[in-house]
Amino acid sequence: xxxxxxxxxxxxxxxxxxxxxxxxxxxxxxxxxxxxxxxxxxxxxxxxxxxxxxxxxxxxxxxxxxxxxxxxxxxxxxxxxxxxxxxxxxxxxxxxxxxxxxxxxxxxxxxxxxxxxxxxxxxxxxxxxxxxxxxxxxxxxxxxxxxxxxxxxxxxxxxxxxxxxxxxxxxxxxxxxxxxxxxxxxxxxxxxxxxxxxxxxxxxxxxxxxxxxxxxxxxxxxxxxxxxxxxxxxxxxxxxxxxxxxxxxxxxxxxxxxxxxxxxxxxxxxxxxxxxxxxxxxxxxxxxxxxxxxxxxxxxxxxxxxxxxxxxxxxxxxxxxxxxxxxxxxxxxxxxxxxxxxxxxxxxxxxxxxxxxxxxxxxxxxxxxxxxxxxxxxxxxxxxxxxxxxxxxxxxxxxxxxxxxxxxxxxxxxxxxxxxxxxxxxxxxxxxxxxxxxxxxxxxxxxxxxxxxxxxxxxxxxxxxxxxxxxxxxxxxxxxxxxxxxxxxxxxxxxxxxxxxxxxxxxxxxxxxxxxxxxxxxxxxxxxxxxxxxxxxxxxxxxxxxxxxxxxxxxxxxxxxxxxxxxxxxxxxxxxxxxxxxxxxxxxxxxxxxxxxxxxxxxxxxxxxxxxxxxxxxxxxxxxxxxxxxxxxxxxxxxxxxxxxxxxxxxxxxxxxxxxxxxxxxxxxxxxxxxxxxxxxxxxxxxxxxxxxxxxxxxxxxxxxxxxxxxxxxxxxxxxxxxxxxxxxxxxxxxxxxxxxxxxxxxxxxxxxxxxxxxxxxxxxxxxxxxxxxxxxxxxxxxxxxxxxxxxxxxxxxxxxxxxxxx
Amino acid sequence: xxxxxxxxxxxxxxxxxxxxxxxxxxxxxxxxxxxxxxxxxxxxxxxxxxxxxxxxxxxxxxxxxxxxxxxxxxxxxxxxxxxxxxxxxxxxxxxxxxxxxxxxxxxxxxxxxxxxxxxxxxxxxxxxxxxxxxxxxxxxxxxxxx
Numbered sequence: 001x002x003x004x005x006x007x008x009x010x011x012x013x014x015x016x017x018x019x020x021x022x023x024x025x026x027x028x029x030x031x032x033x034x035x036x037x038x039x040x041x042x043x044x045x046x047x048x049x050x051x052x053x054x055x056x057x058x059x060x061x062x063x064x065x066x067x068x069x070x071x072x073x074x075x076x077x078x079x080x081x082x083x084x085x086x087x088x089x090x091x092x093x094x095x096x097x098x099x100x101x102x103x104x105x106x107x108x109x110x111x112x113x114x115x116x117x118x119x120x121x122x123x124x125x126x127x128x129x130x131x132x133x134x135x136x137x138x139x140x141x142x143x144x145x146x147x148x149x150x151x152x153x154x155x156x157x158x159x160x161x162x163x164x165x166x167x168x169x170x171x172x173x174x175x176x177x178x179x180x181x182x183x184x185x186x187x188x189x190x191x192x193x194x195x196x197x198x199x200x201x202x203x204x205x206x207x208x209x210x211x212x213x214x215x216x217x218x219x220x221x222x223x224x225x226x227x228x229x230x231x232x233x234x235x236x237x238x239x240x241x242x243x244x245x246x247x248x249x250x251x252x253x254x255x256x257x258x259x260x261x262x263x264x265x266x267x268x269x270x271x272x273x274x275x276x277x278x279x280x281x282x283x284x285x286x287x288x289x290x291x292x293x294x295x296x297x298x299x300x301x302x303x304x305x306x307x308x309x310x311x312x313x314x315x316x317x318x319x320x321x322x323x324x325x326x327x328x329x330x331x332x333x334x335x336x337x338x339x340x341x342x343x344x345x346x347x348x349x350x351x352x353x354x355x356x357x358x359x360x361x362x363x364x365x366x367x368x369x370x371x372x373x374x375x376x377x378x379x380x381x382x383x384x385x386x387x388x389x390x391x392x393x394x395x396x397x398x399x400x401x402x403x404x405x406x407x408x409x410x411x412x413x414x415x416x417x418x419x420x421x422x423x424x425x426x427x428x429x430x431x432x433x434x435x436x437x438x439x440x441x442x443x444x445x446x447x448x449x450x451x452x453x454x455x456x457x458x459x460x461x462x463x464x465x466x467x468x469x470x471x472x473x474x475x476x477x478x479x480x481x482x483x484x485x486x487x488x489x490x491x492x493x494x495x496x497x498x499x500x501x502x503x504x505x506x507x508x509x510x511x512x513x514x515x516x517x518x519x520x521x522x523x524x525x526x527x528x529x530x531x532x533x534x535x536x537x538x539x540x541x542x543x544x545x546x547x548x549x550x551x552x553x554x555x556x557x558x559x560x561x562x563x564x565x566x567x568x569x570x571x572x573x574x575x576x577x578x579x580x581x582x583x584x585x586x587x588x589x590x591x592x593x594x595x596x597x598x599x600x601x602x603x604x605x606x607x608x609x610x611x612x613x614x615x616x617x618x619x620x621x622x623x624x625x626x627x628x629x630x631x632x633x634x635x636x637x638x639x640x641x642x643x644x645x646x647x648x649x650x651x652x653x654x655x656x657x658x659x660x661x662x663x664x665x666x667x668x669x670x671x672x673x674x675x676x677x678x679x680x681x682x683x684x685x686x687x688x689x690x691x692x693x694x695x696x697x698x699x700x701x702x703x704x705x706x707x708x709x710x711x712x713x714x715x716x717x718x719x720x721x722x723x724x725x726x727x728x729x730x731x732x733x734x735x736x737x738x739x740x741x742x743x744x745x746x747x748x749x750x751x752x753x754x755x756x757x758x759x760x761x762x763x764x765x766x767x768x769x770x771x772x773x774x775x776x777x778x779x780x781x782x783x784x785x786x787x788x789x790x791x792x793x794x795x796x797x798x799x800x801x802x803x804x805x806x807x
Numbered sequence: 808x809x810x811x812x813x814x815x816x817x818x819x820x821x822x823x824x825x826x827x828x829x830x831x832x833x834x835x836x837x838x839x840x841x842x843x844x845x846x847x848x849x850x851x852x853x854x855x856x857x858x859x860x861x862x863x864x865x866x867x868x869x870x871x872x873x874x875x876x877x878x879x880x881x882x883x884x885x886x887x888x889x890x891x892x893x894x895x896x897x898x899x900x901x902x903x904x905x906x907x908x909x910x911x912x913x914x915x916x917x918x919x920x921x922x923x924x925x926x927x928x929x930x931x932x933x934x935x936x937x938x939x940x941x942x943x944x945x946x947x948x949x950x951x952x953x
Contacts, residue, residue, distance in 0.1 A: 591878045595824070599828075638909065645912070
C-alpha cells in the first residue's frame with residue numbers, strides 16, 4: 001500500500017523497488033512523515049493491526065497506539081528528529097484488530113528525503129519473539145560457558161573479526177596462554193596458515209547449526225606448533241553472530257597415522273618383496289583382484305594392470321586356449337569342491353613367449369567372504385632340477401634296460417630299435433626320431449622305428465656306392481635347419497624322412513669303425529639342441545651299437561649253430577645209413593656167408609660118414625681140417641657180428657651185483673674137473689650200474705681168457721678184485737698164465753689181434769676188443785699188465801654209480 | 808595129394824643144400840615123420856592156410872611142428888610167423904625158428920612174435936638134433952613113427 005504523499009517524501013524513482021522489498025519483510029514496517037502521519041505500511045503491518053489499507057492512509061500513528069503511551073512515543077520521535085539520529089528503540093502497544101493491543105519493540109530509523117524532510121521508518125518486532133530471542137541468547141551464553149569447560153578439546157569462540165570471546169581451560173592449556181591473554185588475542189595469533197580475509201569469506205557462508213571439519217596448525221605461546229582438527233560452526237551470542245571452534249590436538253593421531261602409514265609401507269615392502277605372489281581375489285563368476293603384491297603378476301610374467309582388469313585373469317595368464325580351458329576347469333572344480341586339500345596346484349606350466357616356467361599355487365578361502373588368498377610360487381628351478389634328476393634316473397633306467405635287452409639277446413634288430421626310440425622319446429622332448437640299422441651285408445637299411453617319420457620296419461635297398469657315401473660320416477653332427485640338407489646325403493634325408501625347418505642330431509652307430517646304423521633325432525626348435533640331450537642320445541647310441549653288435553654276433557652264432565646242426569644231421573644221417581649198411585652187411589654175412597660154410601661142413605660130414613670105407617687116413621684128416629676150418633670161420637663171423645652189435649645196441653643200465661655175476665660165470669665156464677685145478681678168488685667186488693647183458697659179456701671174455709691162458713699151468717690161480725678210486729671203480733682179473741710182452745700191449749685190444757698162435761691158444765682175437773668196446777661205452781677204460789710166462793692182469797674201470805650218465 | 812594129410816613137419820627153407828642137410832640130419836636121428844618142404848614164405852602160408860596149390864588140403868590136419876627159416880624169398884619168415892601166431896587155429900602149432908647165426912637180431916623179433924624155440928642151422932648136425940630134443944613135442948614126433 002502506498003500513500004501518495006510518500007512519493008514526495010522519498011525518491012519516487014526508487015519507490016517501486018523499495019516498496020516491493022519492504023512488502024516482503026516478515027516484520028511489520030511502517031513509514032511516517034515528520035508529523036507522524038502514516039505514509040506507508042507493509043503487508044504484514046496491515047495484517048497485524050487488522051485495518052484495511054484505505055482506512056489507514058492519512059491516519060496518525062498515534063491513532064494506533066494506547067493513549068497513555070502516546071507521550072513517550074512522541075518524545076522518542078521528537079528526540080530522533082531533534083538529534084537527527086537513528087536507532088532509537090521503544091516498547092509500546094499497538095491496536096490489534098482481534099485482541100485489542102499487542103506489544104512491540106520498535107526500532108526507529110530517521111531518514112531524510114531530498115527536500116530535507118524527515119521521515120521515520122519504524123520496524124516493529126513483536127515483543128514475544130524478542131523476549132524469546134533474548135532468553136535464547138542468554139541460555140546460549142550460559143551453555144557456552146558451561147559446555148566449554150566440560151569438553152576435553154579446546155573450545156574457542158570468536159567474532160567476525162576473529163577476536164576471541166570465549167575460551168576454555170583446555171584451550172589455555174593447549175596453547176599455553178592464560179585465559180586473559182587469549183581473550184585479548186585473535187584467531188590469527190594462534191592459527192598458522194590463516195589469512196583473515198579469506199577466513200572471513202568462509203565464515204560468512206556458515207549458517208548457524210551447520211558445521212564442518214577442517215585441519216590446521218596452531219602455534220603455542222612458546223612457539224611450538226601442533227596439528228589440530230577443528231570442528232567449526234557458528235551461532236548467535238548477545239545478538240551477534242559468533243564462530244565456534246572445537247580444536248583437538250591431533251599430534252598423537254598424526255603420529256599414529258604416520259606410524260600406521262609407515263607400518264603399511266613396511267608391510268607393503270615386505271609383501272612386495274616376498275618371493276611368493278600373494279593376492280586376494282574372488283573366483284566366481286570371474287577372477288577379480290582385491291589385492292596383489294608385486295610378485296604376483298611378476299610370477300605370471302604379466303603386468304599388474306593386465307591382471308587388475310576384472311575377469312581378465314585366465315586369458316592373461318594362459319596363452320594356449322586348450323591349456324587355459326583345461327586348467328581353468330580343473331582349478332574351478334577344485335575350488336568349487338570346497339576342500340582345502342584340493343586347492344593346491346603344483347608344477348603348472350605357464351608358457352610365455354615360448355618359454356615355460358612352472359608355478360605352484362595354493363589358495364586359502366577367507367571364511368565368510370567369497371574371497372580367496374591366492375599364493376603362487378615359481379617352482380621352475382625345482383621342476384627343472386627334478387626333470388634333470390628324472391632324466392638322469394630315466395637315463396640310467398634306459399641304459400639298464402638296454403643292457404638287459406642285450407643280455408637277454410634281442411634277436412630282432414627291430415626290437416632294439418624300438419627300445420631305443422621308446423627311451424629317447426621318454427627322456428627327451430623331440431619332434432622326430434628314427435633309428436636305421438644296416439643288415440649284415442650292409443645292403444639293406446632297416447629303418448627300425450621312428451616317430452613322425454616313415455613307417456616302422458621299412459627296408460630300403462641301398463647300393464654299395466650309397467653305403468660308401470654313408471660310411472664317411474663317422475662323426476656325430478648337430479645340424480641346424482638348412483645344414484641338414486647341406487651336410488647329409490640325400491639318401492639319409494629320404495630314408496629317414498628328415499623334414500625342412502627341423503634341426504637334427506645325427507649320430508652314426510659305429511662298430512669297430514664300421515658303420516652299422518644311423519640315429520636321427522629331430523627338433524622343431526633349434527634351441528632344443530642342448531648338450532645334455534646330445535649326451536643322452538650318444539649314450540643310447542653306444543648302447544644300441546653294443547646291442548646291434550651283440551645281435552649280429554648272436555645271429556652269426558645262430559647261423560653257425562644252424563650250420564653245425566645241419567652238419568650233425570648230415571653226419572648222423574650218414575652214420576645212420578652206414579649203420580644200416582653195416583646191419584644189412586651183418587645180416588648178409590650171417591646168412592649168406594654161412595650158407596656155403598654150412599654146405600662145406602655138411603657135405604664134408606657126409607663124405608666122412610658115407611664114404612668112410614674108401615677114404616684113407618690122409619683123406620680123413622683133410623676132411624677134418626676142412627670141417628674145423630669151416631667151423632672156425634663160423635665162429636669168426638659170429639664174433640665179428642657180436643662185436644659190431646655192441647656199438648649199436650642201446651645201453652640199459654641197472655644195478656649189477658658184480659661179485660655174484662663173476663662167480664656164476666666162472667661156474668658156467670668150468671666143469672668140476674677144471675675147477676679142481678683152479679684157485680678162483682673173488683674179493684668183495686663193488687656193485688656197478690651197467691648194462692647187465694654187456695657187462696656179462698665182459699666177465700665171460702675176461703674170465704674165459706684167464707682160464708684159457710693159464711690152462712697149461714699145473715695149478716691155475718685167478719684173482720678177481722675191485723676197488724673204488726676217486727669216482728671210478730676199478731675191477732681186475734689176474735691170472736698166472738702165459739702172460740704177454742708189454743711191448744705188444746697196445747695191440748692187445750684190437751680186433752683179430754692175437755699175441756699167441758691158434759696152436760697155443762685157440763681164439764678169434766675178438767674177445768678183448770669186445771671188452772674194450774663195452775667198457776668204453778660205459779665211459780670206462782681198459783688196460784692190461786703182463787709178464788711173459790708169469791701171468792697177466794686185465795683192468796677195467798667204471799664210473800661210480802651215476803644214473804642217467806650214459807647216452 | 809593125400810600125403811599132405813599126414814604131414815607132421817613143415818620145413819620152410821629156400822636153400823636146397825640146407826634142405827638136404829636138414830632132412831639128412833632128421834633121418835639120421837630117426838625122425839621119420841612125414842616132412843613137407845616149402846621153398847618160400849608164400850608157399851608156406853598157402854600150405855598152412857590151405858590156399859593156392861594147397862587149397863584141397865584139410866585145414867584140420869595141422870603140422871605138428873614147423874621149422875621156419877627167417878630169410879626167405881617173397882614173404883619173410885617173420886611175416887609167416889606173424890600170420891601163424893595171429894590165427895587162433897594155427898597159433899598153437901610149435902614154430903622152431905631156423906637161423907643162420909645165433910647173433911641174428913631177428914631171433915629176438917621172432918620170440919616176440921611167439922616163436923617157441925630157435926635152432927642155428929646145422930653147421931653141426933648134433934646141435935640141430937639136440938635142439939629138437941629140447942622141445943616138448945620132440946618125442947611125440949619121434950615116437951609116433953618109431
